[in-house]
Amino acid sequence: MKQVELLAPARDIDAGIAAVNCGADAVYIGARQFGARENAGNSVQDIERLAHYAHKYWARVYVTLNTLLYDHELPEAVALITQLYEAGIDGLIIQDMGLLECDLPPLPLIASTQMHNNTPQKVAFLEQVGIQRVILARELSLDQIREIRRQTSVIELECFVHGALCVCYSGQCYLSYAIGGRSGNRGQCAQPCRKKYTLKDRDGQILSHNRYLLSLKDMHRADYLRELLDAGITSFKIEGRLKDEAYVKNIVSYYRQRLDAVLAGGDWRKSSSGTSRINFTPDPVKTFNRGYTNYFLTGRRDEAVASIDTPKSIGEKIGQVLTVNKRYFMLDTPAILHNGDGICFFDTSRELQGTQINSVQAERIFPASMEGISRGMVIYRNYDHAFITQLSNSRIERKIGVRLIFCETPYGFFVSAIDEDSNQVGHELACEKAPARNKEQAMNSLRKQLTKFGATEFECTNLEIKLSEPYFLPVAQLNALRREVLEKLTTLRAQQRPRIQGSILKNSVPYPERALSYLGNVLNQQAEALYLRHGVTRIEPAAESGLDLHGKKVMTSKYCLRQQLGLCAQNSTIAANFTEPLSLVDEHGQKYLLRFDCETCVMEIFFAPARL
Structure with a gap:
């Protein structure tokens, strides 16, 4: 298969x-x-x-x-x-x-x-x-x-x-490097996409103020x-x-x-x-998430793929605040919060705030702080104390199924073990075959000792016993027989484990492009030599070579801010309310110019100054 x-x-x-x-x-x-x-x-x-x-x-x-x-x-x-x-x-x-x-x-x-x-x-x-x-x-x-x-x-x-x-095409983001020299292509991304930005048009009109506009x-x-x-x-x-x-x-x-x-x-x-x-029921909303998206897998739809109000985990929606008191609040749904839970909510300025639940008494929920909590507010749980505790204490095991066949031989007994990957081993026990006095007890002991796999990675899924009559076998012999056959199976599995070897093919098949800009990420002479051998004729060094990125593209994204904010160019009425080009301004006043390729639905970000 x-x-x-x-x-x-x-x-x-x-x-x-x-x-x-x-x-x-x-x-x-x-x-x-x-x-x-x-x-x-x-x-x-x-x-x-x-x-x-x-x-x-x-x-x-x-x-x-x-x-x-x-x-x-x-x-x-x-x-x-x-x-x-x-x-x-x-x-x-x-x-x-x-x-x-x-x-x-x-x-x-x-x-x-x-x-x-x-x-x-x-x-x-x-x-x-x-x-x-x-x-x-x-x-x-x-x-x-x-x-x-x-x-x-x-x-x-x-x-x-x-x-x-990542909001940018992977490997094509130079924003962190342009801002402070920390390159995502070098494992040092400062995550500027999780910061606040203000969106302005050419005339300075603010279209969105101080939001996490690049946070997906x-x-x-x-x-x-x-x-x-x-x-x-x-x-x-x-x-x-x-x-x-x-x-x-x-x-x-x-x-x-x-x-x-x-x-x-x-x-x-x-x-x-x-x-x-x-021994737990997995649930993706119970651990870190900013909300979920399939991210264009089924094409571009009207869904918002960004979380522009916060880059933090919001967790699961619990309910709306119905009643507010100085020390507690009540929800419009049956309370499912517990002591030690972490909750969060968006305040009147759409800033994410949070607190911890100290106690729950019937429908009354007593948080560590009531600051910012008001009637009608949506409450999220971003830390489920009981669930995380259950995960920490969870009993998780992974077992490989093994079938055992135990039979007699002219000189004693033989056990075969066949795992779920069809690996088969056997081990013989040469000994005197003494008929059991208590036949039922002997058979129970045989089954118990042979299938006692303990802390190994194996479990017995079936034991087939082929004997002419029940025999007495000491527990020590049965345990030794089981250990021997499982050790042999472990050795065989190690030998049979599928392995794949790699092989670099040194050839001159043509690369799809003849010229590489800094977007080609060629940072060393070996990479340059490879591309030259494969027909590339012009190669610009990677940004990390010390390239001045002012005026250059530092991000390309399938995510479109205009679509996210309802400003898509296909809506001529909305589009008429602002003048292009649009720009992002970060909290330090640095400006980034935007270009939208509406034919391919791609957004490009340039490190200002740039001429578009």
């Missing part, structure tokens, strides 16, 4: 193990440096430990080395990649094409979404030079994904299905897993390498359940082994 992968984030080894336990088929984690999340690095030793744990379930571990590299960093990056290969990782997520010119170990290479993999031509090129998988641009629609699959052959397609969204909601595509699978996606990725363990447990468990329902009875199967069992 064809395989499909649920891919989870790991901030550290504990989050990675939690993801595997909750059913992830693979996890991705940052190494000590050169990752697109500078503050989410891990030692090679921890990554090796995580890989060892994941491999028991045939789950995979990918490492993110997805930043642009300076020439002097390439030798260190190659040395790190070699160490990671020796540590047993299963793939490397990269952004810098210069690495394809280096002498790398045979790791499968995965093209980071930072490469902006958005066209069939780009993905086909990556396939031809030996890239094993591409992580597609987040803003692609189902139709665009289908077309990429139609024009490629064996390259694997991965896409994000959940988590935070979070992605949620659980309702489209079937459609994505049919479009050619084989890896479903959850964002969140800076998120805590509670987020990982909740979201991975949720998508495991949703994906399993899609796979049931079909031609696809998950790519790893074992079944996860949890």
Whole structure:
């Protein structure tokens, strides 16, 4: 059967193990440096430990080395990649094409979404030079994904299905670098998209004042897993390498359940082994979210994809305030708040405020502070104390099913173990066969001891006993027999674990473009050499080379402010009320000019001054 992968984030080894336990088929984690999340690095030793744990379930571990590299960093990056290969990782997520010119170990290479993999031509090129998988641009629609699959052959397609969204095309954002020298392509993004801006027209008219105009909601595509699978996606990725363990447990468990329902009875199967069992009900609104959007997957609709009132988590809507007292308030719905919950609300200035619940008495809710709470206000819960406590104390286990066959031989007994991946081992116990005096007790002891798998990754799903009559076997012998056969099965699974080797193809297939501006992100001589060999004739150095970005485009987005604010050019009445070009002004007075390509529904942001 064809395989499909649920891919989870790991901030550290504990989050990675939690993801595997909750059913992830693979996890991705940052190494000590050169990752697109500078503050989410891990030692090679921890990554090796995580890989060892994941491999028991045939789950995979990918490492993110997805930043642009300076020439002097390439030798260190190659040395790190070699160490990671020796540590047993299963793939490397990269952004810098210069690495394809280096002498790398045979790791499968995965093209980071930072490469902006958005066209069939780009993905086909990556396939031809030996890239094993591409992580597609987040803003692609189902139709665009289908077309990429139609024009490629064996390259694997991965896409994000959940988590935070960058407002800009990934790998094409230079706003943070332009403002303060902190490059997103170097893992140092200062997140200016989560700051306040004022939108003005050419004449200075304010169209929106001091709002979070570039802050998007979070992605949620659980309702489209079937459609994505049919479009050619084989890896479903959850964002969140800076998120805590509670987020990982909740979201991975949720998508495991949703994906399993899609796979049931079909031609696809998950790519790893074992079944996860949890003792909580996963719910995406219970952990960090800014509200949810499918982000143009089904085309551009009227939905607002941004959260312009706050970049913070708002959580779940609880109800409206019905009654206000000096010390408490009451809601229009039955109170479901509890002691220790965190709540938030938008005040009269549309600023997000919050407080903690001290106690709940019947329908009366007593917060730590009543400041700002008024009648008619909508209350959200952004911290569910009981749910988070349940996650922290949750009993999660992942077990690989094993069938046992116990039979007698002329010289004793033999046990066979067959796991859910059809791996089979056996072990013989040579001993005297003494008929049992208490036949029922002997059979009960046999079943109990052979199926007592304890804290191993295995569980017995069936025990078949083939004996001419019940025999007496000491408990110690049965325990030793069970341990021997499970150790053999563990060894065999390690030998049989599917492995994929990568192979960079040094050729001269033409790159889809003949000229690369700074948007091509060429920061080192190896990347330049690669593009030249593939037919590119003009190459401008990357922004991070020290390029002056004044007047240049620093962001391109599928998100459109005019559509978000109801100012779309297709509405001629509204459009007549302001004069172009529009501009954003941040809290420090820095101006950014906007250009709207209405034919392709794309918004571009330029670092002022610029001539449009």
